[in-house]
Amino acid sequence: DAGITQSPRHKVTETGTPVTLRCHQTENHRYMYWYRQDPGHGLRLIHYSYGVKDTDKGEVSDGYSVSRSKTEDFLLTLESATSSQTSVYFCATSRAGRNTEAFFGQGTRLTVV
Amino acid sequence: ELKVEQNPLFLSMQEGKNYTIYCNYSTTSDRLYWYRQDPGKSLESLFVLLSNGAVKQEGRLMASLDTKARLSTLHITAAVHDLSATYFCAGDTGTASKLTFGTGTRLQVTL
Numbered sequence: 001d002a003g004i005t006q007s008p009r010h011k012v013t014e015t016g017t018p019v020t021l022r023c024h025q026t027e028n029h030r031y032m033y034w035y036r037q038d039p040g041h042g043l044r045l046i047h048y049s050y051g052v053k054d055t056d057k058g059e060v061s062d063g064y065s066v067s068r069s070k071t072e073d074f075l076l077t078l079e080s081a082t083s084s085q086t087s088v089y090f091c092a093t094s095r096a097g098r099n100t101e102a103f104f105g106q107g108t109r110l111t112v113v
Numbered sequence: 114e115l116k117v118e119q120n121p122l123f124l125s126m127q128e129g130k131n132y133t134i135y136c137n138y139s140t141t142s143d144r145l146y147w148y149r150q151d152p153g154k155s156l157e158s159l160f161v162l163l164s165n166g167a168v169k170q171e172g173r174l175m176a177s178l179d180t181k182a183r184l185s186t187l188h189i190t191a192a193v194h195d196l197s198a199t200y201f202c203a204g205d206t207g208t209a210s211k212l213t214f215g216t217g218t219r220l221q222v223t224l
Contacts, residue, residue: 031209031210042201042214043212059213094210100161101161103158
């Protein structure tokens with residue numbers, strides 16, 4: 001398994017507060033991704049990164065920002081958390097190249113009350 | 114925009130029986146993936162299908178890809194309880210492996 005560590009694993013926060021989730025990888029993979037998983041929706045891409053300081057939006061990026069200052073770390077920030085952002089968040093990484101696959105972290109369960 | 118649909122959403126199976134999960138996608142997808150997720154756990158990669166006619170097998174699971182029909186199938190042979198999980202298919206386009214997931218098929222294998 002790719003060494004992907006997400007922190008925290010669980011978090012409860014109040015509406016309107018900022019929240020940052022961290023993803024750390026030890027595999028030197030070029031690409032990193034943040035997905036959210038909600039019942040009935042599968043997983044949806046929030047943001048992704050194709051290199052240090054290179055990021056782009058995914059399908060559901062509103063209300064989220066990301067940063068990648070080092071190859072191994074990808075941060076997801078909710079500037080002002082809302083109840084609709086209650087979800088399970090997964091980080092994933094993949095190598096460059098065609099015959100590749102994404103490896104997923106253990107997930108962070110975020111509850112906004 | 115790539116859209117991925119799976120069916121059925123829920124499948125209750127008897128041990129020893131054979132079943133198929135279907136994954137349809139809307140536009141050209143460079144690759145098709147199958148993942149397994151146990152409750153409260155991460156996603157585990159099962160198969161990566163790269164080209165038309167690709168078939169891959171691992172134990173009781175076999176995945177295939179028909180790019181002309183925009184269809185992938187996950188066939189389960191002689192189901193056992195350990196296969197109970199949620200199975201996702203996902204497609205991607207471009208070089209960044211941005212995945213578009215189906216909503217998942219929750220598989221329950223009963224005695």
